Amino acid sequence: MPLLVMKFGGTSVADLDRIAQAARKVQREVERGYDVIVIVSAMSGKTNELVGWVEGTSRFYDAREYDAVVASGENITAGLMALRLQELGVPARSWQGWQVPINTTDQHGAARFVSIPRDHIDAKFGEGMRVAVVAGFQGIGPDGRITTLGRGGSDTTAVAFAAAFDAERCDIYTDVNGVYTTDPRIARKARKLERIAFEEMLELASLGAKVLQTRSVELAMRYNVRLRVLSSFEDTDETSGTLVCDEEDIMESKVVSGVAYSRDEAKVTLVTVEDRPGISAAIFEPLADAGVNVDMIVQNISERDYENHPGAVTDMTFSCPVNQVDRARKAVEDARARGLIAYDELVVDDDVAKVSVVGIGMRSHTGVAARMFKALADENINIKVIATSEIKISVLIDRRYMELAVQALHDAFELEKA
Ligand code: ADP
Ligand code: ASP
Ligand code: MG
Numbered sequence: 319m320p321l322l323v324m325k326f327g328g329t330s331v332a333d334l335d336r337i338a339q340a341a342r343k344v345q346r347e348v349e350r351g352y353d354v355i356v357i358v359s360a361m362s363g364k365t366n367e368l369v370g371w372v373e374g375t376s377r378f379y380d381a382r383e384y385d386a387v388v389a390s391g392e393n394i395t396a397g398l399m400a401l402r403l404q405e406l407g408v409p410a411r412s413w414q415g416w417q418v419p420i421n422t423t424d425q426h427g428a429a430r431f432v433s434i435p436r437d438h439i440d441a442k443f444g445e446g447m448r449v450a451v452v453a454g455f456q457g458i459g460p461d462g463r464i465t466t467l468g469r470g471g472s473d474t475t476a477v478a479f480a481a482a483f484d485a486e487r488c489d490i491y492t493d494v495n496g497v498y499t500t501d502p503r504i505a506r507k508a509r510k511l512e513r514i515a516f517e518e519m520l521e522l523a524s525l526g527a528k529v530l531q532t533r534s535v536e537l538a539m540r541y542n543v544r545l546r547v548l549s550s551f552e553d554t555d556e557t558s559g560t561l562v563c564d565e566e567d568i569m570e571s572k573v574v575s576g577v578a579y580s581r582d583e584a585k586v587t588l589v590t591v592e593d594r595p596g597i598s599a600a601i602f603e604p605l606a607d608a609g610v611n612v613d614m615i616v617q618n619i620s621e622r623d624y625e626n627h628p629g630a631v632t633d634m635t636f637s638c639p640v641n642q643v644d645r646a647r648k649a650v651e652d653a654r655a656r657g658l659i660a661y662d663e664l665v666v667d668d669d670v671a672k673v674s675v676v677g678i679g680m681r682s683h684t685g686v687a688a689r690m691f692k693a694l695a696d697e698n699i700n701i702k703v704i705a706t707s708e709i710k711i712s713v714l715i716d717r718r719y720m721e722l723a724v725q726a727l728h729d730a731f732e733l734e735k736a
Contacts, residue, residue, distance in 0.1 A: 319443075322352045323485045325454065325476035328362035329493040330550035331395045334402075340491065340550055341402040348408055348448045355439070355483060356410075357454040357476040358399050360391025365455075365469070378645075381426035381609075385456075385466045389415070392453035392472070400451045410449035411442065415456035415464070420475070422457035422465045429457055429465035430533070431474075434482040452479065470531035477534040481541035488543050489559075490530065491550035496560035497522075497529055499733040500577040505725050507734040511575070515565040518575050518676055521710045525674040526580030530562075538562060565678060573679035573686060574731040577724050580672045582640040583613070585702060585714055588650065589663040593630035600658045601634060601650065608649035613637045613672075614705045614714065634661075635703060637714060640668050670702060671720035674712035675727055687711050693730035699723055 324347065326340045347354050360368075368388045372379050396412040403410035418438060422429035439450045454472025459465045467474050473490060480488035497519065498508040514522075516539040523532040529547060538545040548559025591597055598617065605612055616635040638646050643666055653659050680686050687704075690711055694701060699722065703714040715723055728734065 319351065319353045321355065321483055321485045322347055323355045323357065323476050323480040323483070323488045325357040325472060325488070325490045326359065326399075326550055327472065327490070327492045328359045328364070330491050331358055331360075331399070332362040334398070336550075337395070337398050337402050341399060341406055341408075343491065343550065343554075344403060344449055345406050345408050352486075353443050354449045355479050355485070356399060356449055356451045357472055357479060358392060358395040358451060359454050359472040360395055364391035364394075382463050385426045385429075385464050389453075389456040389464050389466050392455050396451045396453040400449075403449050403451070408449055409447045410451055411447060412451040412453070413439070414453050416458040418452065420452075420457035420478075422459055422467070424459040424461060424463075424465065426459070426463075426465055428468045429459065430467070431457065431478050431537075432460075434478060436482060439483075467533070468531070470528055471533075473531040473534035474537060477537045477541075477543050477545060480543045480545075481537060486544070488538065488545050490534075490545070490547045492529065492547060493549070493551065494529065494547075495549035495552055495558070497527075497547050497562070497576075499575065500724055500728050501527065501579070504579070504721050505577075505728045507725075507728060509734050509736065511560050513561045513563055513568050514575065515568055515678055516562055517565065517709065518678055519562045521674075521676040521707075522576050522578045525578035525676065525710065525712060526672065527576070527578040535562065571679060572677060572731070572733070573683045574675045574677035574733065575679070576676050577727045577731075577733065578674045578676060579720055579724050581717065581720060583637050583670050583672050583714060583717075584640040584643045584646075584666060584668040585635060585637050585670050586643070586646055586650075587633055587635040587665045587667075588659075588661040589633055589665060590631045591634050591659065591661045593632040597632075597659065598634070600653065602636075604649040604653040604658070605636075605638075605646060608645045610638050610642045610646045610649060614703050614712070616703055637670070637672070637703060643668055667702075669717050670714045671717040671723075672712050672714055673720060673723045673727065674710050675731065676710045678709050680709050680711075689730055690727060693726045694723060697722055697726045699726075 400412040421432040454475040502508040545562040
């Protein structure tokens with residue numbers, strides 16, 4: 319039988335009524351003749367609550383125990399969804415990650431898939447089961463311990479199952495009816511896209527558009543999964559939502575196709591670092607070992623010698639998620655205490671946000687950066703750090719101007735127009 323993967327995010331399974339609504343969507347696909355693998359998230363707010371409990375118990379927590387706790391949210395939803403489907407007369411059962419087993423690497427909190435054996439679930443489909451409900455976001459590591467895939471990881475579970483089971487499509491049901499030019503909750507003028515290229519979606523996701531987890535887009539691109547984002551609250555059919563697809567399959571072409579933001583960033587600066595070979599490695603190796611996700615890096619060498627610093631000196635600035643600032647500070651201060659690096663001062667600005675414009679058209683157009691900076695200047699928004707790649711430009715700004723910046727950029731690139 320043809321097979322579909324249907325993923326329901328947190329708000330789509332927020333309570334028993336929502337689970338019932340989602341189950342009816344699954345039932346409809348079963349009636350159309352599909353076998354279905356349903357991937358579920360934890361009920362909305364649940365994962366945040368579990369993370370809060372871990373952090374409230376232990377400041378520098380053991381990541382294995384973090385995973386043991388936060389993976390549990392999805393287990394509840396999986397069981398409830400299977401029960402609801404059974405109530406509707408649909409033969410269904412639930413699986414936790416380790417039961418499949420979803421084998422992952424041992425990077426707790428950010429694990430990656432190693433393999434998803436099909437035999438167990440295939441055997442049950444063979445016996446007449448029509449729906450396998452699998453807990454998203456989790457797996458089992460090589461040491462037999464529960465792992466999780468990083469926030470938003472159920473999207474990736476869904477795509478991985480679609481690839482492993484050769485699904486006809488992977489449908490991501492969520493609380494918006496597709497991928498928009500920017501977060502529709504921030505910009506009223508945001509426009510829903512019919513299609514978006516894998517590469518653009520990849521950038522938007524990695525720059526903060528949480529509608530899809532970055533890794534899920536990477537996997538879909540690699541394994542050619544037909545990936546669609548659509549609403550769990552509206553009536554939907556084969557044409558609903560947004561299709562994430564190859565660049566060649568897109569008619570519309572704009573220089574910039576979307577604006578993304580990431581609210582909870584921090585900027586860390588090591589003031590007057592000695593400028594010598596090996597200094598960057600000496601700073602960023604301890605940060606990597608401490609599990610800090612360093613994003614932007616700016617090193618600005620001073621052309622002048624400072625009085626107290628006979629050799630050349632530099633300021634080194636990097637950004638990271640705001641909830642990793644404690645770890646970052648500790649890693650840098652420990653490296654200094656061990657004599658690996660020297661600097662005058664460590665300055666942390668934990669009140670910044672990152673705003674980015676993304677578009678494959680940037681490869682062949684000039685002037686995008688100038689237009690972006692002008693739009694921000696017109697709103698009197700100061701840019702603290704700039705980073706670019708082939709198809710994106712990102713800036714760090716004060717967090718209080720984030721929404722204003724997103725709207726100003728959406729206007730400047732006329733994204734409301736098709
Ligand atoms: P789920 O719980 O279903 O996984 P998420 O909250 O993770 O849902 O992702 C959906 C949210 O992503 C939307 O509610 C929306 O606010 C946000 N979002 C950010 N950028 C975009 C975008 N470009 N298009 C659509 N939604 C976006
Ligand atoms: N429940 C997890 C989270 O909130 C995974 C997910 O929903 O995709 O991050
Ligand atoms: Mg999500």
